[in-house]
Amino acid sequence: xxxxxxxxxxxxxxxxxxxxxxxxxxxxxxxxxxxxxxxxxxxxxxxxxxxxxxxxxxxxxxxxxxxxxxxxxxxxxxxxxxxxxxxxxxxxxxxxxxxxxxxxxxxxxxxxxxxxxxxxxxxxxxxxxxxxxxxxxxxxxxxxxxxxxxxxxxxxxxxxxxxxxxxxxxxxxxxxxxxxxxxxxxxxxxxxxxxxxxxxxxxxxxxxxxxxxxxxxxxxxxxxxxxxxxxxx
Numbered sequence: 001x002x003x004x005x006x007x008x009x010x011x012x013x014x015x016x017x018x019x020x021x022x023x024x025x026x027x028x029x030x031x032x033x034x035x036x037x038x039x040x041x042x043x044x045x046x047x048x049x050x051x052x053x054x055x056x057x058x059x060x061x062x063x064x065x066x067x068x069x070x071x072x073x074x075x076x077x078x079x080x081x082x083x084x085x086x087x088x089x090x091x092x093x094x095x096x097x098x099x100x101x102x103x104x105x106x107x108x109x110x111x112x113x114x115x116x117x118x119x120x121x122x123x124x125x126x127x128x129x130x131x132x133x134x135x136x137x138x139x140x141x142x143x144x145x146x147x148x149x150x151x152x153x154x155x156x157x158x159x160x161x162x163x164x165x166x167x168x169x170x171x172x173x174x175x176x177x178x179x180x181x182x183x184x185x186x187x188x189x190x191x192x193x194x195x196x197x198x199x200x201x202x203x204x205x206x207x208x209x210x211x212x213x214x215x216x217x218x219x220x221x222x223x224x225x226x227x228x229x230x231x232x233x
Contacts, residue, residue, distance in 0.1 A: 001107065001158055002032045004074050005147050006067065007114040008049060010035040012144045022152060025161045033151070038114075041069040050117050059118030067113060067124045074111055083108035086130045089143030089150065090115055093132030096150060100133070104150075105157035112150060114143030175226045177217045179209035 005013060013035045017023065025031045039047040043065065050060040071086055078084050085107045094100075104110060113120075113129060125132055135146045156162050182193040196208045217225050 001030075001105070001110065001155075002034070003110045003112065003151055003155070004034045004036055005112045005114065005151065006036045006038050006070050006074075007142075007144055007147070008038045008116055009114075009142065009144055010037045013148065016148050017151075021161060022155050025155055025158065028160070030158050030160050031155050036070060036074065038066050038070060041066040041073070053118065057118070061118055062115060062120045062124075064121040064123045064128075067120070068128055071111055071113075071128060075109070078109055080108060084111065085109070086111045086113065086128060087150070088113045088115065088120065088124060088129035088132045089134075089146040090120065090125070090132050091134050091137075091139050092125070093134040095137075096133050096135045096146075096153070098153070101150070101153040102157055105154045110154065112143075112147045114147050116142040174213075175217075175224065176213040177221060179212040179216070 007013070017026075017033050017035075022031075022033070026033055038049055042049050042063075048063075049066050050062050053059075053061045075081070075084060085104060087104070087110065089112065113124070133146070133150065135149050140146065180194075182197060186193050186198070194208070196204055199205070214225075
């Protein structure tokens, strides 16, 4: 997969993309990451990408021309345009979910647009971005941090990046939060590991994990609970 991030602060991504799973995925040829400076597609010697809003109001609005030029340039090499997705990060967008991350991981080319200031010209929303995505019901100073979240969530779902077992057992994979995890030491400061995990009985362990996942989801995220009341098998 080719992932292009368009931002006026490209340096923000260096540390994040140079570590851990994302770095290994790129080194192994599973993903190619490019961070594009939006100002390279602006007009004039001052590389201006924002202007005052029509109708008045506080702050500045990002201009449409640099975004359209950048996307047009980045899509020139697409052999299958239908497998390219242009995503705008904005608090106005639909909430980003694990299901959406999985869908985006099947694209060949992902272009992520980062807004800033008071927002982005509406024509980018309507005519350029194929979807507008929000990572939560709050406002950040720009789209860079949300773009990092999206890229991380998508990259780890690309085949070969993580093991299939890891993906199957993590939170949201079956509509529930993940069950509690423990490792050595068996006892620490009087806090002990549940005996069932030490029993060696895989069927009991499986049932315990299912019940804990359901209870944790009911307590912490009841709005995502799609299954009915927990029933012991």
